[in-house]
Amino acid sequence: MTNAIQVRGLTKRYGDVQAVKGIDLDIRRGEVFAFLGPNGAGKSTTVEILEGYRKRDAGEVSVLGVDPGRPTREWRSRIGIVLQTANDAAELSVRETVRHFAGYYPNPRDPDEAIAAVGLTESANKRVRQLSGGQRRRVDVALGVLGNPELIFLDEPTTGFDPEARRQFWELIEGLAHTGSTIVLTTHYLDEAEALANRVAVIAGGQIVAEGEPATLGGRATAKAHVIWDEGSVETDTPTKTVLELSRRYDGEVPGLAVTRPTLEDIYLKLIEAPRD
Amino acid sequence: MTDTATGTAPSRTTATRAMPSALKLGLSRGMVETKMFFREKDAVVFTFAFPIILLMLFGSIFAGPLEGSGVTVSQLYTAGLIGAGVMGAGFQSLGIGIAGDRDDGTLKRLAGTPMPRSAYFIGKIINVLVIAFLEVVILLAIGVLMYDLDLPGQVSSWVTFAWVFVLGVTAAALLGTAVSSLPRSAKSAAAVISMPFVVLQFISGVFIPFTQMPEWLINIASVFPLKWMCQGFRAVFLGDGGAMLELTKSYELDRVALVLGAWVIGGLVLCLTTFRWKGRRDG
Numbered sequence: 436m437t438n439a440i441q442v443r444g445l446t447k448r449y450g451d452v453q454a455v456k457g458i459d460l461d462i463r464r465g466e467v468f469a470f471l472g473p474n475g476a477g478k479s480t481t482v483e484i485l486e487g488y489r490k491r492d493a494g495e496v497s498v499l500g501v502d503p504g505r506p507t508r509e510w511r512s513r514i515g516i517v518l519q520t521a522n523d524a525a526e527l528s529v530r531e532t533v534r535h536f537a538g539y540y541p542n543p544r545d546p547d548e549a550i551a552a553v554g555l556t557e558s559a560n561k562r563v564r565q566l567s568g569g570q571r572r573r574v575d576v577a578l579g580v581l582g583n584p585e586l587i588f589l590d591e592p593t594t595g596f597d598p599e600a601r602r603q604f605w606e607l608i609e610g611l612a613h614t615g616s617t618i619v620l621t622t623h624y625l626d627e628a629e630a631l632a633n634r635v636a637v638i639a640g641g642q643i644v645a646e647g648e649p650a651t652l653g654g655r656a657t658a659k660a661h662v663i664w665d666e667g668s669v670e671t672d673t674p675t676k677t678v679l680e681l682s683r684r685y686d687g688e689v690p691g692l693a694v695t696r697p698t699l700e701d702i703y704l705k706l707i708e709a710p711r712d
Numbered sequence: 713m714t715d716t717a718t719g720t721a722p723s724r725t726t727a728t729r730a731m732p733s734a735l736k737l738g739l740s741r742g743m744v745e746t747k748m749f750f751r752e753k754d755a756v757v758f759t760f761a762f763p764i765i766l767l768m769l770f771g772s773i774f775a776g777p778l779e780g781s782g783v784t785v786s787q788l789y790t791a792g793l794i795g796a797g798v799m800g801a802g803f804q805s806l807g808i809g810i811a812g813d814r815d816d817g818t819l820k821r822l823a824g825t826p827m828p829r830s831a832y833f834i835g836k837i838i839n840v841l842v843i844a845f846l847e848v849v850i851l852l853a854i855g856v857l858m859y860d861l862d863l864p865g866q867v868s869s870w871v872t873f874a875w876v877f878v879l880g881v882t883a884a885a886l887l888g889t890a891v892s893s894l895p896r897s898a899k900s901a902a903a904v905i906s907m908p909f910v911v912l913q914f915i916s917g918v919f920i921p922f923t924q925m926p927e928w929l930i931n932i933a934s935v936f937p938l939k940w941m942c943q944g945f946r947a948v949f950l951g952d953g954g955a956m957l958e959l960t961k962s963y964e965l966d967r968v969a970l971v972l973g974a975w976v977i978g979g980l981v982l983c984l985t986t987f988r989w990k991g992r993r994d995g
């Protein structure tokens with residue numbers, strides 16, 4: 436099966452700012468792929484080029500077998516988009532908005548079911564203007580998944596979500612992935628990337644600085660463990676042995692004992708430090 | 713938490729179903745646009761109240777008859793303000809509306825869906841037609857009830873009204889669409905678009921008769937559609953008696969059609985070449 440997204444040597448410049456400096460990417464069909472990276476790294480630029488919004492300067496790009504620089508209606512109907520920012524259609528109610536947008540697609544989801552999937556059933560008759568920031572964002576997500584897309588782009592979809600809404604969103608994404616949709620998202624929440632993504636790419640300064648499964652990214656799986664207790668700490672490849680020794684030394688319980696591996700966040704912070712010098 | 717997509721896998725049919733037609737989506741957008749317009753109370757007041765207040769004001773201040781024509785000044789204003797009202801709906805409120813759509817992400821969101829782009833414009837045209845029609849009805853009602861304006865009895869006058877209205881609204885709407893690309897943001901749109909419109913109303917004979925205006929101003933006004941639209945409406949509502957008030961002692965309906973038609977074509981070309989689906993910050 437062909438890749439859902441294939442990118443070779445993608446570049447994009449705004450005036451003096453080289454926002455994307457040569458990105459290569461293969462995203463398989465059915466994969467959940469997350470972009471991580473600091474503010475201004477080039478995530479939105481990359482994603483919006485893939486969505487057919489922005490013109491690239493150079494590189495080859497194929498999204499569902501089509502060059503996004505020449506989008507067609509048919510292609511658009513197979514793609515769902517959640518943009519990073521939007522504050523439109525404020526005078527319509529949630530239900531009116533979702534029903535209206537469902538009409539654009541040849542094979543839409545049931546509008547009320549889409550509203551329920553983002554947990555807005557209770558607010559369905561409220562004007563979009565009256566929603567809270569997080570509720571507004573959920574409307575964006577509902578509109579993004581409305582067309583039963585084969586491929587969904589979500590640019591920081593859960594910004595402003597409360598913890599429960601975030602979990603609900605994760606379930607929605609897992610459900611979509613379960614039906615075979617390809618999902619590309621950007622996020623600043625590393626737990627989100629870890630929970631959802633099969634693969635992540637870290638972008639910094641317009642380049643991909645690391646790519647892989649969240650569990651193994653940047654050598655995470657083979658990194659040394661940290662053993663900490665009240666009177667000291669060591670980094671070691673054999674934490675079990677260390678703990679046994681400590682236990683013998685203290686003759687039982689080790690005061691304040693903790694064994695940690697680097698979190699995705701530790702790895703991430705190390706990765707994005709590198710290209711800044 | 714049970715009502716997520718997890719349990720109910722949406723069926724993805726492999727056979728592609730037909731895309732909804734542009735006309736159907738255009739009508740659907742027209743309904744949504746109109747609904748949104750009337751829910752935004754400030755914009756409704758801004759659009760409708762301006763010509764109404766001006767008509768009441770001018771109609772009361774300058775109430776006398778005009779010599780030898782059987783036409784009163786307030787009747788003249790009614791006809792002129794109908795032209796201004798139609799232009800306001802097409803040019804001003806549409807131009808500001810589209811600039812807002814560009815700024816708040818409406819256009820960007822729509823461009824990301826499979827909606828055919830023509831559906832957006834069909835929706836806007838429906839919206840403008842509804843607003844302009846209501847405006848004319850209200851102004852005519854005021855004219856008839858307060859200023860003894862007689863509604864024309866002949867079918868031919870209403871035919872004239874129909875084509876002046878349709879050509880006028882279309883030209884104004886196309887110009888409004890084109891001008892919407894000028895302001896840098898929604899905030900500046902009201903100023904950038906309203907200013908030239910107010911000036912145009914003053915030089916196009918809406919408030920001040922051409923007989924009191926220097927020739928060079930009349931020449932400038934003659935380039936733009938508002939003068940001709942107002943002239944067309946005067947032909948409909950003031951009748952033969954009012955023709956002698958015109959500069960050329962005639963309503964020149966053939967030239968009205970010509971100039972408005974030219975603006976329709978010019979406006980269309982302008983829109984097709986300059987319309988931006990993106991805001992200035994969208995890369």
Ligand SMILES: Nc1ncnc2c1ncn2[C@@H]1O[C@H](COP(=O)(O)OP(=O)(O)OP(=O)(O)O)[C@@H](O)[C@H]1O
Pocket residue numbers: 449452454472473474475476477478479480481519992993994995
């Ligand atoms: N329309 C634009 N015009 C000019 N420069 C832009 C534009 N859009 C983005 N940039 C610049 O390009 C760079 C990358 O921006 P981009 O929005 O892709 O970052 P991002 O990774 O999405 O950041 P964030 O996490 O803050 O959303 C930044 O330096 C930004 O200032």
Ligand SMILES: [Mg+2]
Pocket residue numbers: 478479480519590
């Ligand atoms: Mg971004």
